[in-house]
Amino acid sequence: MDRFLSIEAFVRVAQTQSFAEAARQLRLSRAVVTTRVQQLEEVLGDALFHRTTRTVRLSEMGQAFYRDCLELVTRTNDLVDQMREVRGTPAGLLRVHALTGFMLGHAASLLREFQERYPDIVLDLFVSDAVIDPVKQGFDVALQIFKPVSDELVSRRLFPVRRVFCASSEYLLKHGSPRMPRDLFGHRLGLYSGYPTRDRWTFHRAGEDSVTLDLKPVLMSNSVHLLRDYVCEHAGIVCLPTLVAAEGLCSGRLRIVLPDYQLSAFxxxxxxxxxxxxxxxxxxxxxxxxxxxxxxxxxWDKALIEQGLTPPQLLED
Structure with a gap:
């Protein structure tokens, strides 16, 4: 029995609450993970989990054992990485869960630069707009706009995500341009379904009280790229993050709607x-x-600011 491998298997099962998912993340068979946990239980003389056909929960012994084991596994892996650093060759697998809007169109050059600098680090990158707990789902880090879902997580800000309402010139020529936020009710709207503010849309204008509306879209999607394609088909007005809309806005293919009003940034x-x-x-x-x-x-925001298409000040909730 390799005690460290058994402890690592125990920690991963505790994080995922699933022997099958732990096995997938460790790239082992379920039987191997089960055996390693059972061997650890035999050494300890007690069960680490309460198992049913549907759930896997830590036992009292498992709860007492888990935190120290997590620190041990984390510290051991970190020490191995530091030794590789001494040799100048950081290596191993890094699992990343990342927001689709950022990864498509902006991240490839950043990944290339990172891998050119650290060629022995393998990135396992899962792209999705889902809000996750990276610990429970076996990721080292999640790149997202939502706050951490538990007190066991911390976050580091990378860059602001501004948002604008926009439409094509063809659509606005045919249907008119809204002058006030409430004018949006007279238009076909496409909205992203994954913002933390959900259905609450607050518009800010200098020197005026903010306006909060419950907008009624004809299209909701968890894909900002689909919404961009939708607006480019002259189908309606959509709200897009500037990291997706900037190219169309700078080229003139898209126009900002309600340019005197700002939405808060994430x-x-x-x-x-x-x-x-x-x-x-x-x-x-x-x-x-x-x-x-x-x-x-x-x-992308710098280009919009330089063209006077978005104000330089950042508005946050």
Whole structure:
């Protein structure tokens, strides 16, 4: 019995609450993970989990054992990474869950630069707009606009995510341009379904009280890229993050609707477990992303600000 491998299997099952998912993340068979946990239970003389056909929960013994085991696994992996750093060759697998709107069209060059610098680090990158707990789902870090879902997670801000309502010139020529936020009720709207504010849309204008509306879209989607394609088909007015809309706005293919009003911005953040704050590969990855956006505005917003299409000040809730 390799005690460390058994402890690692125990920790992963505790995080995922599933032997099958733990096996998938560790790239082992379920039988191997089950055997390793059982061997650990035999050494301890007690069950670490309460198992049913549907659930896997930590026993009293398992709860007492888990936190120290998590710290042990994290610290051991970090020490191995540090030794690789001494040799100049950080290596191993880094699992990343990332927001679709950022990854498509903006992240490839950042990933290339990171891998050119650290060629032995393998990135397993899952792209989705789902809000996750990276610990429970076996990721080292999640790049998302939502706040951490538990107190065991921390976050580091990377860059602001501004939003604008926009439409094509053809649509506005045919249907007219809204002058006030309430004018949006007279238009076909496409809205992103994954914002933390859900159905609450608050419009801010200098020197005036803010206006909050419950808008009624004809199209809701968790894909900002689908909404961009929809607006480019002259189908309606949509709200897009500037990281997706900037190219169309700068080229003139799209126009900002209600340019005198601002929506609050969110932040794309790296969310990860408190216990992984010193993990070497993770630290390198987050520092690399942070350095890419440390010079002020992200490039897509800088282009919009330079053309006077969006105000330089950032509005946050």
């Amino acid at each position: 932040w794309l953040s790296a969310v990860y477990a408190r216990t992984l704050r010193g993990a070497f590969k993770l630290r390198l990855f987050i520092e690399s992303l942070g350095a890419s956006f440390s010079g002020g505005e992200p490039p």
